[in-house]
Amino acid sequence: xxxxxxxxxxxxxxxxxxxxxxxxxxxxxxxxxxxxxxxxxxxxxxxxxxxxxxxxxxxxxxxxxxxxxxxxxxxxxxxxxxxxxxxxxxxxxxxxxxxxxxxxxxxxxxxxxxxxxxxxxxxxxxxxxxxxxxxxxxxxxxxxxxxxxxxxxxxxxxxxxxxxxxxxxxxxxxxxxxxxxxxxxxxxxxxxxxxxxxxxx
Numbered sequence: 001x002x003x004x005x006x007x008x009x010x011x012x013x014x015x016x017x018x019x020x021x022x023x024x025x026x027x028x029x030x031x032x033x034x035x036x037x038x039x040x041x042x043x044x045x046x047x048x049x050x051x052x053x054x055x056x057x058x059x060x061x062x063x064x065x066x067x068x069x070x071x072x073x074x075x076x077x078x079x080x081x082x083x084x085x086x087x088x089x090x091x092x093x094x095x096x097x098x099x100x101x102x103x104x105x106x107x108x109x110x111x112x113x114x115x116x117x118x119x120x121x122x123x124x125x126x127x128x129x130x131x132x133x134x135x136x137x138x139x140x141x142x143x144x145x146x147x148x149x150x151x152x153x154x155x156x157x158x159x160x161x162x163x164x165x166x167x168x169x170x171x172x173x174x175x176x177x178x179x180x181x182x183x184x185x186x187x188x189x190x191x192x193x194x195x196x197x198x199x200x201x
Contacts, residue, residue, distance in 0.1 A: 004093065006053045007045040054094035057122070061087040064120055065099040068177075072102065072184055076197075079188045084117075093139060096123040103150070106187045111165055115150045118184050127161070127170050145180030146173040147187065 065085040073080055081102040089097035098121035105115050124142035125134040149169045151162035161169035172183045182201055189195045 004095075006048040006050075006095065008048055050094045054089040054097070057089050057095055057097045058087045061089075061097050061099040061120070061122065064122075065101045068101050068120060072181060072188075075181075075185055076194065078190065078194060079185055081118075081184070081188060090123075090134075090137065093137070096137070096139070096141075097121070098123075098144075102184075104188060108165075111149075114162070114165060115159070116147050116171055116187065117150055117159075118145075118147045118187075120145050120180075124175070127168060127173075143175045143177075144173060145175070145177065145183075147171040147184065 062085055065087070066083075069081065069083050069085060081104055084100060084103050087097055087099040089095075098119050101118045101120060103115065103117040105113055107113055121144040122141055123138055124144050125137040127133070127146070127148070128135040147170075149162040149165040149171055150159040152158075153160040163169045165171075171187065172180075174180050174183070178201075182198060185198045186195060189198055
């Protein structure tokens, strides 16, 4: 893929309507050509560095993460998730990125006490293998909410995707915000009565 270039869009203001100037008449009268700012070409585009684009993307992602966390925790007082909001942007495509929203532990029918993390992304992709977090990334904006099972990696000294659980570690992936909210709440619900309420939403 060719290297992308980003530029800042200048805010254009509607010019005040004025009667046309008599340029030729003014030149004949005074011998001077008067040029106003609107007679010249518009300012050139100011290209943004990848760092500037990544910073703007990060601000938007973290704002979305904060809002999403607030909505999740406002559903029911029995379901509370810690706020662990941070983002990453894609290296060669800094207008795209993903945001970690929260992390918790849940038990499933076949697995007990599974740590997991919930993310939102402004693109669509598939979960990658060991070497990359994502594969088949679409370069256009999109919307993706997903949760993955985690496990500690003693060599890397960090949490990594536990690919032995469900579909390669993927607990759910959706582009629907309501479905994502429902799935996260189901992961956090401790009682079957609460799960039934959430499932009927």
